[in-house]
Amino acid sequence: MTVLVINSGSSSIKYQLVDPESGDAIAVGLVEQIGESSSHVKHTYQGEKHEYDLVLADHGEGLRFVLNLFEKIGPQLSEAGIKAVGHRVVQGGNHFDGPALVTDEVRDLVEELAPLAPLHNPANLRGIDVARELLDVPHVVVFDTAFFQTLPEEAARYALNREVADKYAVRRYGAHGTSHQFVSQKVAEFTGRDDLKQIVLHLGNGASVSAVVNGEAVDTSMGLTPLEGLVMGTRTGDIDPAVIFHLSRVGGMNVGELDNLFNKQSGLKGLAGENDMRAVWALANGGDKFAREALDIYVHRLVKYIGSYAAVMGGLDTIAFTAGIGENDELLRAEVIERLNSFGIKLDLEANDVRSDDIRQISTDDSSVQVLIVPTNEELAIARQAMDVISR
Numbered sequence: 001m002t003v004l005v006i007n008s009g010s011s012s013i014k015y016q017l018v019d020p021e022s023g024d025a026i027a028v029g030l031v032e033q034i035g036e037s038s039s040h041v042k043h044t045y046q047g048e049k050h051e052y053d054l055v056l057a058d059h060g061e062g063l064r065f066v067l068n069l070f071e072k073i074g075p076q077l078s079e080a081g082i083k084a085v086g087h088r089v090v091q092g093g094n095h096f097d098g099p100a101l102v103t104d105e106v107r108d109l110v111e112e113l114a115p116l117a118p119l120h121n122p123a124n125l126r127g128i129d130v131a132r133e134l135l136d137v138p139h140v141v142v143f144d145t146a147f148f149q150t151l152p153e154e155a156a157r158y159a160l161n162r163e164v165a166d167k168y169a170v171r172r173y174g175a176h177g178t179s180h181q182f183v184s185q186k187v188a189e190f191t192g193r194d195d196l197k198q199i200v201l202h203l204g205n206g207a208s209v210s211a212v213v214n215g216e217a218v219d220t221s222m223g224l225t226p227l228e229g230l231v232m233g234t235r236t237g238d239i240d241p242a243v244i245f246h247l248s249r250v251g252g253m254n255v256g257e258l259d260n261l262f263n264k265q266s267g268l269k270g271l272a273g274e275n276d277m278r279a280v281w282a283l284a285n286g287g288d289k290f291a292r293e294a295l296d297i298y299v300h301r302l303v304k305y306i307g308s309y310a311a312v313m314g315g316l317d318t319i320a321f322t323a324g325i326g327e328n329d330e331l332l333r334a335e336v337i338e339r340l341n342s343f344g345i346k347l348d349l350e351a352n353d354v355r356s357d358d359i360r361q362i363s364t365d366d367s368s369v370q371v372l373i374v375p376t377n378e379e380l381a382i383a384r385q386a387m388d389v390i391s392r
């Protein structure tokens with residue numbers, strides 16, 4: 001029994017054939033540069049990587065090529081027991097507080113939400129449309145925002161003029177919800193407790209933090225879009241919105257230029273010249289002042305969020321680190337936790353240095369807060385949610 005998980009971007013399709021029970025990724029692949037002069041396809045099955053360069057004009061051609069690869073290289077989808085396709089969708093607005101079976105109506109709702117996620121929803125929708133055409137199994141959409149539909153109004157509503165905010169559906173929807181939900185559930189299982197005040201730090205290229213009480217999200221750092229909050233690979237995170245007025249009035253920049261500046265040319269890249277955390281460390285270790293400063297800004301912002309979320313929840317039981325940086329960057333974790341020492345939060349330095357794919361504790365036993373590393377697995381979470389939906 002398997003689920004094909006599809007994450008369709010504007011010029012890419014990421015896919016995984018997942019066994020939702022064992023959690024195994026049976027085949028993994030990526031189609032990139034769709035619609036460009038040459039597209040690139042990578043398909044990995046049984047430890048072997050197969051790569052192709054060819055022209056794929058659109059997502060339909062891309063997915064057709066992938067389905068042929070499954071037949072040619074394996075596993076044969078007819079024999080893999082594919083029960084559903086799970087699609088990642090970024091923006092579910094206020095329509096979706098959980099996964100949904102794709103019907104024509106659900107498909108149209110995803111399209112209607114496009115103005116709230118112009119970079120993502122149309123691309124997600126392309127994946128849904130071509131996959132529905134080519135794969136005759138139930139399709140399920142899993143929304144990045146769904147886990148944050150429980151946010152209380154005080155956390156979800158900006159102090160923006162109510163009429164304007166409501167007219168244009170401006171509020172904090174959050175993002176990375178599938179990961180925050182998966183990780184917070186793992187923390188509950190690991191500790192054997194449902195009654196936890198948790199902070200989840202999802203630190204990848206995109207980065208976000210959530211506050212979770214008794215399994216429900218009560219605050220999160222991403223807002224109307226994934227731009228708000230932490231310092232990210234190329235995004236500013238929190239910034240005074242008046243910077244936009246200033247750069248527009250004084251710098252003469254238009255909306256497109258500002259969007260590009262804030263989303264693609266800022267964050268670690270804009271501060272240190274590199275968006276990849278490993279490259280930033282390499283620069284900083286070589287004595288680069290701007291790279292070291294970028295790390296300081298990154299850590300400062302994280303510490304600020306941890307403190308404020310502990311206050312919002314009126315206490316804190318666990319901090320979980322996840323995603324590329326959270327799971328792998330022991331130096332960064334050490335710098336963050338060191339800043340929290342005065343609250344009795346203590347890192348077990350040896351445990352922090354251990355590399356593993358398992359969930360593990362990296363705080364000392366006498367730490368006031370249990371600090372954990374929890375490997376995230378959004379594909380598995382999507383596959384399991386898809387199975388839940390079709391077996392309802």
Ligand code: ADP
Nearest residue numbers: 203204205206275276277278323324325328329
């Ligand atoms: P995405 O948001 O694209 O899914 P990931 O969760 O894969 O991103 O995280 C990518 C980030 O993780 C990059 O900044 C990368 O440098 C960082 N990363 C991966 N491995 C390490 C490591 N060993 N040390 C520090 N950072 C790492």
